[in-house]
Amino acid sequence: MIATLLLAALGMTAIVAVRYFAVSGAFAALTLRLHPDAGPVAAKRGAQVRREIGWSLVSAAIYGVPAGLAGVAWHDYGLTAIYSGAPSLAGWLYVPLSVLIYLFVHDTYFYWTHRWMHRPRVFAAVHATHHASRPPTAWAAMSFHPWEALSGALLIPALVFVVPIHIGALMLVLTIMTFNGVSNHIGWEIYPPSWVAGAWGRVMITASHHHLHHRHYRCNYGLYFRFWDKVCGTDRGWAAELLPDRDAILTH
Template sequence: MTQFASLPWAAILFSALAMTLIVALRYLATSGLFAWITGRVRPGLYAGQDAQIRNEVRWSLASAAIYGLPAGVVAWGWQNRGWTRIYTDWSDWPLWYAPLSLMLYLLLHDTWFYWTHRWMHGPRGLRWGHALHHASKPPTAWAAMSFHPWEALSGALVIPLLTFVIPIHVGILGLVLTIMTVMGIANHMGWEMFSRRIVHGPLGKWLITASHHERHHREYRCNYGLYFRHWDRLCGTDRDPVDFSPRP
């Protein structure tokens, strides 16, 4: 208890606030970029959704604070106390471990997301807050972080907690966060950026894209995964992607 009380809480709070700012700016930059691309590739797709987009941005910025808090605490603990298993020297682990750690993080994050997301589609889960995310009809590139605070908290803890258990290079951790951000936005933007050959080919049988996640937003009771389709396939909740008429 004395050790806990002696922590420099001002420095930890500053780290959490700094990380919140980073997450918020990352959201505004990446969602803004994909929204701009949407305007160029699918002109008028978001017409009449201005009020919805404003709500998506407000809730997403609130989620940024919730994501930033544990991330800031972990960042401070890693740099100052060595709390985590994040490493910076590539020689600390064999090079073959780097892609393995990437897949471990993605698979475990996907597992957590599938089961919590599926629970959130029950009566209690929707009342718990997931209905807010589905209030975006249809979702836009700004909706990827538009969560009720309880749902945001459930998603904010996964990656920080994994850093205490599974070693990962800081660069690979950055790649995990990049994939999480890009897929979260791309899967909500209302059109398919991947070719038909990818979406309906062997790779698309295992990866989630906008065409796959769009069916979830239309039908609710299917396609719960985040990155991969294997849990949906194993549990009988996988449905074919919708046809966005992706580029050939």
């Protein structure tokens, strides 16, 4: 039993680390090719990236433990609410709904824990590790103090015990989580201004939105959606320099 759990935790740690290097590495390469001036100046970029990768590998190990435990609970004991196979028609209709439920619950949890981490004492002890990246790079998405990594690692494994989700939908949730986490930190906007200024940008968080969080700290706390920022009055809009289209900027 203990050996199974240990192997599962090590396996999930390896998966998280490989996923991190693949996605962050791809975005880092795109940044150097398409926007070489984004991110920190060349003189400190190497040291910052090495620090971000180091903390991210620690985070990968922390994320791997609850993920591995949840994987064993599902695969070996059937204790979770994860299911597989072809659903019924009604089941297929639930699949996209389950993705939205997971994303909204995760976003809600992230917003409030993230905002709490900006309390002065918590920030200094924990969250300052992430904000030491000024500005962040594609490698910073998982650059967390271990306590922050632990807080972020628990929710999705906990949800799979209470909210039914198809294994394919769960993989989609994890993919979106990784993509958003990395793309929000790259310092350039991957979406066209028409998207950011339109319905998509009024609802979803993108790099130009999260960029202001790393500049001003007391705003734009969300992960996927602008919902809680707007409800709580912490939404500050976009970083104008990431959206050079003046008409798009004026409509946000």
